[in-house]
Amino acid sequence: MLYILAILFPPLAILFTGKIFQAIFNLIIAVVGVVLFIVSVGALGIVYLIAIIHAIIAVHDYRQRKRDERLINSVRGKD
Numbered sequence: 172m173l174y175i176l177a178i179l180f181p182p183l184a185i186l187f188t189g190k191i192f193q194a195i196f197n198l199i200i201a202v203v204g205v206v207l208f209i210v211s212v213g214a215l216g217i218v219y220l221i222a223i224i225h226a227i228i229a230v231h232d233y234r235q236r237k238r239d240e241r242l243i244n245s246v247r248g249k250d
Contacts, residue, residue: 173230181226188233197222197229 204219
């Protein structure tokens, strides 16, 4: 679900992972990408693609961190 959100609205997906400053940074990149896309009629849509890639990496990192925490807790017997 977060991966789909990362593609459709990248800053919101990062915000759901709890990374507020990265979400703000991604929002700036996404807004610049959309403005450049509108102004240049699609020639610079690559900037928005960078925001999407950044969001996907942040969501993947969040999910990996959660998996690692579950694994550590199960090894320590805190499950």
